Amino acid sequence: METNPYAGISGLTTSQDVANQTNNARTSLGQDQFLELMTQQLKNQDPMAPMDNGEFLGQIAQFGAVTGINDLNTSFNSFASSLQSSQALEASNLIGRQVLVDHDQAYLPDNGNLTGAVNLESSADSVAVNIYNSTGTVIGRVELGAQTPGLVPFNWDGVSLDGQRLSSGRYRIEVEAKYGNHTESLSPLVSANVASLTLGKVGQEMLVELENLGQIEFSQINQIL
Numbered sequence: 001m002e003t004n005p006y007a008g009i010s011g012l013t014t015s016q017d018v019a020n021q022t023n024n025a026r027t028s029l030g031q032d033q034f035l036e037l038m039t040q041q042l043k044n045q046d047p048m049a050p051m052d053n054g055e056f057l058g059q060i061a062q063f064g065a066v067t068g069i070n071d072l073n074t075s076f077n078s079f080a081s082s083l084q085s086s087q088a089l090e091a092s093n094l095i096g097r098q099v100l101v102d103h104d105q106a107y108l109p110d111n112g113n114l115t116g117a118v119n120l121e122s123s124a125d126s127v128a129v130n131i132y133n134s135t136g137t138v139i140g141r142v143e144l145g146a147q148t149p150g151l152v153p154f155n156w157d158g159v160s161l162d163g164q165r166l167s168s169g170r171y172r173i174e175v176e177a178k179y180g181n182h183t184e185s186l187s188p189l190v191s192a193n194v195a196s197l198t199l200g201k202v203g204q205e206m207l208v209e210l211e212n213l214g215q216i217e218f219s220q221i222n223q224i225l
Helices: 015-026 031-043 053-094
Strands: 098-102 105-108 114-120 124-132 138-147 150-156 169-179 182-186 189-198 207-210 214-217 221-224
Touching: 053 189, 098 207, 105 114, 105 189, 114 124, 114 169, 114 182, 124 150, 138 150, 138 169
Parallel strands: none
Antiparallel strands: 098 189, 098 221, 105 169, 114 150, 114 189, 124 138, 124 169, 169 182, 189 207, 207 214
């Protein structure tokens, strides 16, 4: 079996590297090459139909615009990468913290309560939280009564409608708010602990791993508790 004689040698430029660099050079047109092409074009133009000033300046303007856009893209990507790194550093302080997240499921711990909140934009005559099992059956309900606008917390002790303490696990949450003669379904905010963060590519949102609830997007975090 043949072996690579250059394997393990750090910093060695191979023929493939040279080929790649050559290909990259062939696919890019710098300012010097552009000016050289323009000079050749002027030298070889038809003396009976020379390029007018407007056409000449138009080509230079087009090249300048393309170069400017490329430079702008490079600068923007560098800025976005720096901003994302800064956000990731700040977000790392969330690990181990409890947060309120926009999620329709919550986790009931052993010998603990399932907690969350709902954000009311206006006063409601009554607010209730329904808890569903995996089959879509309502197995618990928390009555919160009349509420004013703002963040309204709720707390479910894990006791079912028939008075039995249910096992720990994930349960679906739905909030009902009654306004006069009509009832609206509102998105709940549930409490969860942040386990880890995943930094995506530039331009992609950071992902947050929640204990017992899986991954969510960073924008789903509503409040740090």
